Ligand code: ADP
């Protein structure tokens with residue numbers, strides 16, 4: 414008999430252009446799990462509403478993400494890709510979890526505290542964000558949740574909520590998953606040396622026209638050491654990015670040539686562009702091709718939602734019965 418695959422779940426918010434930091438920090442490691450897990454990937458468009466109020470942007474970034482996952486090699490025959498809002502039972506589940514979640518737990522959320530401290534928009538969804546995220550995670554009996562360091566607390570809160578629910582109803586109804594933190598993935602720096610992030614406007618988009626990519630790479634900050642002087646690749650922003658994309662031999666080679674003097678930063682940036690472009694060239698061509706056919710992307714999302722509902726339905730019915738509600742059947746939105 415075929416061995417039952419363990420299940421992994423990852424969500425990415427639909428809130429603008431995907432950049433190299435998202436690719437290296439979240440998408441690439443998540444795709445590598447396809448070999449050993451059944452993977453549920455979803456586009457967190459309900460979560461995006463806490464900050465995005467632009468319907469056009471929400472729609473286009475959702476489709477951008479679908480084309481991105483596919484172009485990078487997501488195999489949808491075994492794995493699932495769906496849109497969070499196409500599985501409406503997740504908001505029902507969030508309500509059940511809410512009723513067993515103390516305010517004290519939510520008040521500890523770093524994201525909420527950060528929003529308060531920095532005068533960002535704080536609405537009820539900002540505060541309840543971890544409850545919806547817990548519903549995303551707990552509705553599919555998943556084994557692991559691979560996330561970046563910034564999301565670890567949210568996964569731990571989901572475990573706390575599952576524990577409280579099980580304690581209230583006196584039985585192990587909800588399965589507790591493990592967070593898997595990609596410790597080995599470094600924080601990718603942006604064009605100005607700070608963490609690459611949409612909120613700093615210092616990002617290199619993952620898929621953009623080749624000449625635009627080149628222009629951005631050539632704009633990376635370097636010091637003004639003259640061409641003939643020796644230069645240190647390690648410790649420089651250019652070096653940090655080069656290390657991520659080049660193999661060790663290519664890195665050592667550039668490091669050696671820069672250290673000898675006679676090679677300008679401009680040449681080094683052109684070499685960085687080459688290694689990035691090499692990795693992105695093929696998926697980029699696939700991305701632009703896939704992105705043209707919106708109706709196929711939407712069909713694929715519908716299919717993913719249908720399969721997600723099939724997996725989530727028995728879990729939610731376990732929860733409903735524990736609460737005292739009858740089981741019911743669910744249909745996609
Ligand atoms: P942004 O900071 O641009 O808004 P998000 O917060 O939407 O990005 O991040 C989505 C995912 O990408 C998260 O899992 C996060 O850990 C990862 N990520 C974002 N920026 C980086 C970066 N500079 N380096 C590594 N991973 C990143």
Ligand code: TRP
Pocket residue numbers: 422423424425426457460545546549550558560564567
């Ligand atoms: N909060 C995550 C982020 O900002 C996105 C997300 C929503 C998520 N639900 C999830 C991630 C469930 C993992 C599991 O990146």
